[in-house]
Amino acid sequence: MAADRVEATNNIKQINLALIDFENEYGTFPNSSTIPSVKAATSTTLALGNKTSNDLFRQLIAAGTKSEKIFWAKTAGTPRKGDDILGADALKKGECAFTYIAGLSTSSDLNAPVLLAPVIPGTWKFDPKPFQGKAVVLRIDGSAKPEPIDKNGDVMINGMNLFDPHQPYWHGKAPDIKWPE
Structure with a gap:
């Protein structure tokens, strides 16, 4: 929805x-x-x-x-919202929906994605079901917008998968993708 x-x-x-x-x-x-x-x-x-x-x-x-x-965001992998019990149970499995690209900062390429959902864990693919065929992508510049997910489960930018190391914002280096539990 x-x-x-x-x-x-x-x-x-x-x-x-x-x-x-x-x-x-x-x-x-x-x-x-x-x-x-x-x-x-x-x-x-x-x-x-x-x-x-x-x-x-x-x-x-x-x-x-x-x-x-x-x-949290409503995805297949997040059956429950976090309950704000911040001890040993903080962000337990199923309470985090966002894939994170580690190793970035505000001085990184402004177009580089840093947070994304709903990425299928362990892959470069997005699940088109939760957000009506869209992915939510936050870039280093602070822009957060929906991106279309194609029929193969890819978000394509410049004719390439968003995660492709050949994307200009990755500067030839594969992103350090951290999927949620």
Whole structure:
């Protein structure tokens, strides 16, 4: 439904603000290198890892994001909204809908996607069902907009898959894709 896509777009914009706040504090968006600094600065007991978007988004919660609900969107992989129990259960499996591209910051190529939904975990493909054939894509420049998903499950930009390392914004390097749990 369109309302589900609007909610996903609103949530992705809220995550963008959290990413910017995080970068102001730690010098970059959450990645494996920021884990020690977040642990030292916050004394968090949250499980901070770097295998999934859930893992890396927990750094945003440790750094001050007050709600895990912004990480949710209505997709096949997210059966329940976060309940804001921010201890050991923060962003548990099924509470995060967004795929995250690790290793970026506001100084990255402004056209580079940083958050996306609904990506089918482990693939470069999008599920066309949740948002009526559209994907929600947040770019480094802060723009969040729906992109059409083609019949193959791809979002095509410049005639190439959005994730293709040949895209100008990836500068020949494959993106470090972190899918949600």
